[in-house]
Amino acid sequence: MGLQLVAVGLLVLTALASLSEAQHQQHGDQNIPWGKPGQTDQTEQTKQGKQLQWRFPALIIVDPPPGVTVDIVIPPPPDSINVRCEEQKVLVEVDMDFFGTGRMINPELLSLGGCPVSMVDNNAKMLFLESDLHGCGSMSHTTDDELIYALTLLYSPPTEGGTGIVRESPAVVGIECHYPRIHQTMVGPLIPLWTPYSAKRAREEYFLFFMFLMMDDLVTVRETTDFKLGEMIYIQATVLQFYHVPLRVYVDNCVAKPYNEEGSDSSVSYAFIDNHGCMKDAQVTGSSSRFLKRNRDDTISIMLEAFRFADSDQISITCTLKATPVSRPPDSAHKACSYLPGSGWAILEGSDSQCRCCDSTCSGDEGGSDDGKQQGPVSEPGDMWSEATIGPIRVNKKRRN
Template sequence: YTPVAVQCQEAQLVVTVHRDLFGTGRLINAADLTLGPAACKHSSLNAAHNTVTFAAGLHECGSVVQVTPDTLIYRTLINYDPSPASNPVIIRTNPAVIPIECHYPRREQVSSNAIRPTWSPFNSALSAEERLVFSLRLMSDDWSTERPFTGFQLGDILNIQAEVSTENHVPLRLFVDSCVAALSPDGDSSPHYAIIDFNGCLVDGRVDDTSSAFITPRPREDVLRFRIDVFRFAGDNRNLIYITCHLKVTPADQGPDPQNKACSFNKARNTWVPVEGSRDVCNCCETGNCEPPALSR
């Protein structure tokens, strides 16, 4: 016996309420239960189990979303407002409000497989309940398809597409927080080279002999493209590089800020330029400190 059970699915939440809500044996009226500030009605009843089920999109019925550094939190509630019994002067149960939360990690680390001399396309994704599906793909020159197995020469360009599969989820905007190239899957191994750093600054584009940059405009909010001039590690004869990227999302209606941005360096103007948002979100790319200020106590 569970009075209230919650399932947090990719695009919706499902709440099942037992009609013996208070554990007294007295069954409540299904019509007295609603979901969220918008007071949505139940989706189904199970007479055999005496349960009432609500199913709604994460953004429906007046739910609110909170963004923390690591999580998207969708908050709503179950309202129980008892109607009068046969005698309208009295009621025999108390009203109740039951808070409901669904938590979704908004960050994921995705890595290339070993990129060998053939520089084969790489794709890594994690899919599980209550997780978003992130991926990286090596794309053709016109971005229309994944690039087939082929070799790269120094002087060529890597077209990389980062994406999150949103399906019916609340609209999300994808960011690449960081990307590091190394000779092993461990991005902290030595030597390593930062391609994107400081919460979305494409620092490789700051180097004199590169054209590395984010591609603007985005094809969709949940896709971010960038190009990188091909390189190898000096003094190492292995034609093998691993690229590890940290991807994250924010709600699409949340404006970019210094911690959630995509900034390229424009050499002609000698300044950092964002894919979207005001230019001041990129100011910290030059200082290398894009962390939010510490909260004072």
């Protein structure tokens, strides 16, 4: 029984295989090609027993009429913006015919990084805008070779009269200024073409003049103002400067007066320096008073032998101090001359011949004249002067041993 069933199954399978082969021979191979559309001219599909065909459409080419040449021309953008990058700011010129259509733009609608138009030239139909390199929304960045500042020129037209339509397009134009980070110059000194800052600052700068009582080392400020007759009083005058060119200070004149609780008595005085820097105390009294060698151009030191007035043991000293550029050589109005007993006049720096006028009158011209003593400071270009006072200084009658 089992063998009979197996035999029947084999007969059924054989019949089905014969039927499938017959159908395959009837219809043939209908495999659909899967290549690219450009590689075949026809694609066949089978649907419900009908064969469909599809082709790519042919390219339609229209030839121009005989004797006519067609050239496609792209119009260049209108040259309506000029930019000039300066050392500290950016200047932008914009043609009012911004789009090259003959329609003038409204200056109020144009801005440079939010900054409005600075000037309108209706005759030339030009708009002018400017900005500092760090202003008007400027942004900066650096490369290996350049420092770049970037700004934005913006044109924002509104709608026409609330109609919701516009007849101009908004425009955003990027503007950049490139500055080289490395400059090469020729070997040798460079002479500036601009006015030096110190020359400008000199016209507006304040100068501070001071006088101090010093110890004999000319370094330490003396704390006491008490002296004895014959003791040396060391006075140091200096000028405090800031941005100015280097200065040399002179003592134009010094006057001592008696001092009491009400102040200085102007009825009695003794000028131990006058005539623009002539220290005559040694010539008049035979003392050892003189100018001392400088350590700095902006400082000058005096060694004055202590004295007192007959009716007062306190004195005050007022000096006129004058400062002039170091580049100016000493002359008869800019000098520090001391009288050395047995030798005569000697200058602190320069030529002793500039002290010859100390016995007459000293002026800006070397040698001076003989018509009386010069009073007050000489005001010459480049000179700065002021008065300074120290005191009261008490001088005891007991002489120094």
